[in-house]
Amino acid sequence: MIAAMSADRVIGxxxxxxxxxxxxxxxxxxxxxxxAVVMGRRSHEIFAGDLDDVLMIVVTRSEHAPAGSQxxxxxETALADAAASGRPVWVAGGASIYAQALPYADELHLSIVPGxxxxxxxxxxxxxxxxxxxxxxxxxxxVFRRYVRVARDRA
Ligand SMILES: NC(=O)c1ccc[n+]([C@@H]2O[C@H](COP(=O)([O-])OP(=O)(O)OC[C@H]3O[C@@H](n4cnc5c(N)ncnc54)[C@H](OP(=O)(O)O)[C@@H]3O)[C@@H](O)[C@H]2O)c1
Numbered sequence: 001m002i003a004a005m006s007a008d009r010v011i012g013x014x015x016x017x018x019x020x021x022x023x024x025x026x027x028x029x030x031x032x033x034x035x036a037v038v039m040g041r042r043s044h045e046i047f048a049g050d051l052d053d054v055l056m057i058v059v060t061r062s063e064h065a066p067a068g069s070q071x072x073x074x075x076e077t078a079l080a081d082a083a084a085s086g087r088p089v090w091v092a093g094g095a096s097i098y099a100q101a102l103p104y105a106d107e108l109h110l111s112i113v114p115g116x117x118x119x120x121x122x123x124x125x126x127x128x129x130x131x132x133x134x135x136x137x138x139x140x141x142x143v144f145r146r147y148v149r150v151a152r153d154r155a
Contacts, residue, residue, distance in 0.1 A: 001091040001098060002031055003123050004111040004142065010119030012094060015046050018117035021141040025050075031109060032090045036082035038101065043094040044069060055085050059097055075100040095121040102126060102155045107134075108147040127155055 004024050005011045012018065017025075033053050041060040048056055048069065056069035057078045065071035072078035075097060082089040091101040102124050108131065110123075130153075135146035 001101060001105045001107070002028060002109040003093060003098060004028065004113055005123045006113055006115065006117050006119070008116070009123040009125070010117045010121070011098075011123050012121035013117070013119045015042075018119050019113050019115070021111075021113055023140040024111045024113065024142045027111065027139070027142075027144070028092075032092060034087060035090045036085045036087040038072075038075070038078045038082050038089070038091045038097065040094050040097040041066065043092065043097070047092070055082070055087055057082050076104075079104055095123070099124040106149050108145075110145045110147070111139075111142045112145060113142050124155070127151075130155065 003011055004017065010018060029050055032051060036055040036057060037051065038057045038059065041058055044056065044058045044066055057072050058066050058069045059072050059075055059078050070081060072081055079089065079101065091097060091105065130149060130151040131147040132150045133145060134148045137144050
């Protein structure tokens, strides 16, 4: 899973991000390039236009696939379709999809944006005992942290 968040796990406000940190957004776009990207229908509407060379799999209850994407009727189907593509699999939000996909995740690529932000969407709380910090680096406007799963039975 890949997400940008504040220290208190805010990830979004209205139809976008609560901050403007271009280097972080570039990191997101570059990370998922070449991959199979699972997104909820709302996040797809917000971010898909910025992504290139991705297999876009949109989770929606609608019968219709948004233009340029594959549809999946639930998160499990989206993850299976993404894995079947042979591409690296990325779950890229939003809040509802992160919450449903967290139990299946092997790695969390988290960009922590300093400051306090008003928001209306949050990354789910994760069980610290299930994850080990594998990488941490201070970057322009954010801190990148990569966690790897060490226990499967907890989110
Ligand atoms: N900071 C970050 O890294 C980051 C990344 C991504 C998004 N965000 C933020 O997250 C917010 C959006 O999150 P959100 O939770 O409101 O929306 P979302 O997760 O992007 O999309 C929600 C939609 O996904 C579909 N969906 C969700 N669960 C489903 C299920 N089990 N089965 C079938 N369809 C399902 C539904 O689509 P239908 O209504 O079409 O049925 C639902 O309305 C925005 O503020 C955005 O900016 C932040």
